[in-house]
Amino acid sequence: MYAMIIEETGGPEVFRYAEVETPPPTAGQVRVEIAYAGVNPADWKNREGHLAQYRPYVFPYIIGFDAAGRVAAVGEGVTTLNVGDRVFTPTNHGQGGQGSYAQYALADVERVARIPQGLEFAQAAALPVAALTAWQGLFDRGALQAGQSVFIHGGSGGLGGFAVQLARWAGARVAATCSTPNVEYLRSLGVEHVIDYRCENIAKALAAWAPGGVDYLMDAVGVSTLPYALDLVKPGGTFVSIPTLVDDGNMPAAAAAAAKRGVTRVFSTMDDTHCAATLEKIGSLLVSGDIALPPIKEYALREVAEAHRVLQRGHNRGKMVLKVADLD
Numbered sequence: 001m002y003a004m005i006i007e008e009t010g011g012p013e014v015f016r017y018a019e020v021e022t023p024p025p026t027a028g029q030v031r032v033e034i035a036y037a038g039v040n041p042a043d044w045k046n047r048e049g050h051l052a053q054y055r056p057y058v059f060p061y062i063i064g065f066d067a068a069g070r071v072a073a074v075g076e077g078v079t080t081l082n083v084g085d086r087v088f089t090p091t092n093h094g095q096g097g098q099g100s101y102a103q104y105a106l107a108d109v110e111r112v113a114r115i116p117q118g119l120e121f122a123q124a125a126a127l128p129v130a131a132l133t134a135w136q137g138l139f140d141r142g143a144l145q146a147g148q149s150v151f152i153h154g155g156s157g158g159l160g161g162f163a164v165q166l167a168r169w170a171g172a173r174v175a176a177t178c179s180t181p182n183v184e185y186l187r188s189l190g191v192e193h194v195i196d197y198r199c200e201n202i203a204k205a206l207a208a209w210a211p212g213g214v215d216y217l218m219d220a221v222g223v224s225t226l227p228y229a230l231d232l233v234k235p236g237g238t239f240v241s242i243p244t245l246v247d248d249g250n251m252p253a254a255a256a257a258a259a260k261r262g263v264t265r266v267f268s269t270m271d272d273t274h275c276a277a278t279l280e281k282i283g284s285l286l287v288s289g290d291i292a293l294p295p296i297k298e299y300a301l302r303e304v305a306e307a308h309r310v311l312q313r314g315h316n317r318g319k320m321v322l323k324v325a326d327l328d
């Protein structure tokens with residue numbers, strides 16, 4: 001099969017288009033023929049070598065978590081999916097497997113979801129990591145309730161676009177930060193109180209909106225951009241950080257400071273075990289129009305270096321995908 005591989009960690013220039021062996025699915029696995037691969041900030045961090053604490057770097061190495069396409073082969077014991085089914089998945093990349101910047105990738109069947117009618121491959125490829133992380137940070141780890149005041153720091157990125165909408169769908173009142181060019185975008189997603197971090201004081205703006213602090217805060221940017229975040233959460237509230245791997249501070253100290261203030265402090269890394277059901281639920285919310293897809297920028301697989309350059313600047317609105325193949 002063909003793939004964008006790296007043979008050393010480094011800048012976007014390390015990507016190389018190459019032919020590599022097509023992986024056979026083992027028991028319980030599915031091999032997906034990929035139409036589109038999704039791009040996430042974890043991918044450029046992976047390319048630079050920041051994921052070394054989580055996985056061995058064995059070269060040639062294929063980066064990329066998210067994929068959408070068709071089931072091309074199934075391993076022994078797989079009975080719920082058939083060759084030809086339209087699927088999307090965060091693949092087995094988080095478990096040390098090769099990634100999705102390739103013609104094929106493997107995934108355990110429990111992390112492969114069916115694409116609902118009405119969603120295209122490019123749209124489905126934009127979902128897994130960003131939408132699952134948003135869902136888990138809000139509901140599974142954050143126990144968000146209807147009627148709560150919710151503040152999403154970083155509402156206009158891939159993850160933030162899902163987080164603000166899912167919080168609103170769950171019945172919360174939502175405030176979120178973004179830069180000036182994204183203010184109208186966040187309003188269009190239903191954010192009640194948009195805070196332009198480039199020209200507003202976040203603490204003052206939030207205090208006027210939720211006196212005494214918010215019930216729930218999600219930091220989807222990094223601790224250095226909101227060092228006083230704990231002060232913005234009311235006692236008894238919840239403060240969820242999405243670990244960035246590059247800007248997370250001292251987590252045990254942060255947890256201890258929150259406990260002193262009666263705030264539940266959570267560091268919520270995406271868990272993709274048995275994620276197919278959650279992905280299908282999110283897909284159905286998109287099809288029903290309860291939430292909308294963020295804007296999706298499309299690049300060809302061979303243009304991945306440019307996609308990484310743009311994403312790494314840290315101000316991409318919505319999501320980014322790589323077109324791998326024309327599949328029906």
Ligand SMILES: NC(=O)c1ccc[n+]([C@@H]2O[C@H](COP(=O)([O-])OP(=O)(O)OC[C@H]3O[C@@H](n4cnc5c(N)ncnc54)[C@H](OP(=O)(O)O)[C@@H]3O)[C@@H](O)[C@H]2O)c1
Nearest residue numbers: 041133154156157158159178179182225243244269270315
């Ligand atoms: N640990 C995990 O399991 C996990 C999973 C998913 C994501 N993440 C991490 O979560 C972070 C967000 O992911 P993403 O996919 O949303 O990234 P993204 O698509 O690159 O979005 C980042 C957003 O951050 C905003 N931003 C940049 N500087 C800011 C600042 N000073 N104040 C407020 N907002 C600022 C930008 O909005 P503007 O352009 O409007 O400034 C941008 O849209 C990344 O670090 C990613 O690696 C971790």
